Amino acid sequence: MAVITCRDAVVRALDEEMARDEDVIFFGEDVGKAGGVFKVTPGLFEKYGERRVRDTPISENAIVGAGVGAAVTGMRPVIELMFADFAAVTLDQIVNQAAKLRYMSGGQIQVPLTIRMAQGSAGGFGSQHSQCCESWFMHAPGLKVCVPGNPADILGLLKSAVRDDNPVIFLEHKGQYAERGEVPDHANHLVPMGQARIVREGGDVTIVAVQHMVGVALKAADTLAEQGVECEVIDPRTLVPLDMETIARSVEKTGHLVTVEEAVRAGGWGAEVVSQITENNIWSLEGPVVRVTLGAGIIPFSQPLEEHLLPGPEDVVAAVRRSLES
Amino acid sequence: MSTCLGAAVRHKMLANMLLVRHTEERIQELFLENVIRGTTHLCIGQEAVSVAMAEVVDAARGDTVTCTYRGHGHALALGMPLDSLMAEMMGKASGCSKGKGGSMHLADLEVGLLGTFAVVGAGLPVTNGAALTAQLRGTGAISISIFGDGTPNIGAWHEAVNLAAVWKLPVVFLCENNRYGEYTPYDDTAPVPNVSDRAAAYGIPSAIVDGQDAEAVYPVLLEAAEKARAGEGPTLVEALTYRYRGHSRSDPATYRPEGELERWMERDPIDILAQRMQADGQLTAAAFESLRDQQKAEVQRVTEWAMNEPWPALEETLEDIWAPSGDSAAQREGA
Numbered sequence: 146m147a148v149i150t151c152r153d154a155v156v157r158a159l160d161e162e163m164a165r166d167e168d169v170i171f172f173g174e175d176v177g178k179a180g181g182v183f184k185v186t187p188g189l190f191e192k193y194g195e196r197r198v199r200d201t202p203i204s205e206n207a208i209v210g211a212g213v214g215a216a217v218t219g220m221r222p223v224i225e226l227m228f229a230d231f232a233a234v235t236l237d238q239i240v241n242q243a244a245k246l247r248y249m250s251g252g253q254i255q256v257p258l259t260i261r262m263a264q265g266s267a268g269g270f271g272s273q274h275s276q277c278c279e280s281w282f283m284h285a286p287g288l289k290v291c292v293p294g295n296p297a298d299i300l301g302l303l304k305s306a307v308r309d310d311n312p313v314i315f316l317e318h319k320g321q322y323a324e325r326g327e328v329p330d331h332a333n334h335l336v337p338m339g340q341a342r343i344v345r346e347g348g349d350v351t352i353v354a355v356q357h358m359v360g361v362a363l364k365a366a367d368t369l370a371e372q373g374v375e376c377e378v379i380d381p382r383t384l385v386p387l388d389m390e391t392i393a394r395s396v397e398k399t400g401h402l403v404t405v406e407e408a409v410r411a412g413g414w415g416a417e418v419v420s421q422i423t424e425n426n427i428w429s430l431e432g433p434v435v436r437v438t439l440g441a442g443i444i445p446f447s448q449p450l451e452e453h454l455l456p457g458p459e460d461v462v463a464a465v466r467r468s469l470e471s
Numbered sequence: 472m473s474t475c476l477g478a479a480v481r482h483k484m485l486a487n488m489l490l491v492r493h494t495e496e497r498i499q500e501l502f503l504e505n506v507i508r509g510t511t512h513l514c515i516g517q518e519a520v521s522v523a524m525a526e527v528v529d530a531a532r533g534d535t536v537t538c539t540y541r542g543h544g545h546a547l548a549l550g551m552p553l554d555s556l557m558a559e560m561m562g563k564a565s566g567c568s569k570g571k572g573g574s575m576h577l578a579d580l581e582v583g584l585l586g587t588f589a590v591v592g593a594g595l596p597v598t599n600g601a602a603l604t605a606q607l608r609g610t611g612a613i614s615i616s617i618f619g620d621g622t623p624n625i626g627a628w629h630e631a632v633n634l635a636a637v638w639k640l641p642v643v644f645l646c647e648n649n650r651y652g653e654y655t656p657y658d659d660t661a662p663v664p665n666v667s668d669r670a671a672a673y674g675i676p677s678a679i680v681d682g683q684d685a686e687a688v689y690p691v692l693l694e695a696a697e698k699a700r701a702g703e704g705p706t707l708v709e710a711l712t713y714r715y716r717g718h719s720r721s722d723p724a725t726y727r728p729e730g731e732l733e734r735w736m737e738r739d740p741i742d743i744l745a746q747r748m749q750a751d752g753q754l755t756a757a758a759f760e761s762l763r764d765q766q767k768a769e770v771q772r773v774t775e776w777a778m779n780e781p782w783p784a785l786e787e788t789l790e791d792i793w794a795p796s797g798d799s800a801a802q803r804e805g806a
Binding site: 170196197199201202204205206207208209210211212213214215216217218219220222237238241242246247248249250251252253254255256257286287308309310311 | 597
């Protein structure tokens with residue numbers, strides 16, 4: 146086991162997959178010579194050359210479209226859109242083309258495309274460079290959605306995404322790029338999609354969180370443990386497919402469910418988790434389900450405002466208390 | 472335009488133009504009879520561009536095509552079987568896309584048709600990707616993107632043409648300028664007199680051709696294709712043409728000035744080629760009539776066949792959304 150950063154995990158996954166399969170190509174804005182705006186992809190350009198690692202114009206429609214067309218004709222492109230917020234520029238290519246071409250062609254077409262984006266708050270990036278956009282893509286059947294939150298999951302899921310024959314939205318949390326974690330040394334570490342990870346076991350309440358919010362949930366769990374409440378923290382790792390089985394099993398054990406999202410409340414993945422539990426496991430619940438979210442907030446620039454809006458451990462503690470004490 | 476094609480190619484083009492014409496006329500009737508639902512966009516009047524384009528495409532080599540929702544003509548010219556198209560129009564299981572696509576979403580990878588894209592401008596970026604594959608693999612294949620005169624007003628067009636120019640992708644951008652973007656005349660929405668004028672902004676060559684004359688379109692497309700195959704990058708070809716019908720099923724096209732349609736019909740693409748073949752002794756009037764009757768009969772035969780084809784099984788509704796993942800075995804291994 147080696148200890149690497151989330152940033153290292155991205156470049157290692159791409160390196161391993163590009164070495165393994167010549168059809169894997171990688172392009173996006175500044176990803177080549179500059180090694181990426183977030184310095185996530187250094188060395189790939191030097192190693193694989195300008196044919197397979199390409200800098201693009203600032204043209205999100207052209208980037209995603211070229212990814213779709215290359216994928217449809219047999220390549221396995223990985224593309225980067227830099228900030229996930231910019232996916233809005235090319236939503237047509239993502240939700241109308243990449244997601245639907247297979248279905249609309251009666252299964253003739255395959256789109257093995259990985260679209261990497263950095264999302265989430267990293268402190269002071271403002272309203273258009275800080276959003277968590279995962280729920281946008283859950284509404285477009287045909288897209289898989291990965292939200293890994295540590296080096297091992299980034300490494301294993303990105304490799305799985307590249308090998309997947311479907312278009313995959315691969316969201317990295319830009320606030321986590323410098324976070325460290327252990328990863329296996331061998332070059333075949335794959336994390337399957339649709340398999341949640343139980344990050345911490347506990348019998349009193351189930352907390353579901355992804356990416357940066359996993360750390361927030363764990364801090365809350367520490368506080369609650371001191372108060373005699375044992376939390377089970379679950380990281381779904383992929384939202385499409387979503388491992389409801391693991392979540393439901395946990396809720397059957399704990400009777401309480403709290404979801405923690407760094408995103409808007411309405412129509413979020415937390416709402417989906419909660420809906421599925423109330424549809425299928427309502428008799429397991431012994432208290433109200435509670436969602437911790439940004440509400441209907443927009444990420445502000447000012448530091449105290451941004452920190453106030455983002456869920457913190459104290460918000461999760463309060464949510465758990467509400468579920469347990471209502 | 473002087474003769475540049477052999478009798479066999481001319482005959483094929485003529486036969487395909489007649490097939491497209493009669494297929495679309497029948498499709499329009501079937502809409503009115505409620506046999507076909509939704510909407511449709513006919514290319515009647517524009518057939519010459521389709522058949523000339525198809526002559527340039529070599530699907531066996533890996534050439535690919537994207538076009539718009541006005542794509543029946545391109546699909547048939549490329550060689551999509553008529554039964555496959557007609558069954559798709561009716562939403563039947565034996566359609567090219569198992570009935571899930573319909574008039575606006577035709578695809579047939581066998582003939583190089585990646586898809587008819589129903590969102591204006593969406594096909595061009597995808598064409599670039601197909602051309603990128605050809606460039607990386609060194610196959611000499613090209614990708615052709617066909618679009619209308621309204622498309623250069625959408626951002627995706629500019630992003631795609633720019634990227635193709637920067638990466639010298641083997642692409643031919645083929646505009647069918649039929650003078651109207653939906654219901655609005657070209658001149659009301661574009662600041663330059665010709666679509667091809669836009670090529671200068673991206674430093675790529677362009678050409679304007681008579682889109683009513685298949686033999687005028689063909690050599691220009693061929694030259695653009697050969698340049699692309701040789702690694703010289705994309706060309707923008709603008710074919711001046713006209714749709715005899717409205718934008719879509721519900722458009723009676725009352726916005727057109729009086730006499731405009733008639734003037735264009737005097738230069739009908741089928742008549743132009745047929746008359747030239749007759750003048751060159753390659754076709755008699757009787758043979759032309761016989762070919763027309765033959766294609767009409769084929770359309771009628773296939774229509775009746777398609778009407779009797781089964782609907783897709785309801786279990787198909789949610790099939791074909793997901794690809795069974797390529798390396799799922801390896802994924803389990805690593806789990």
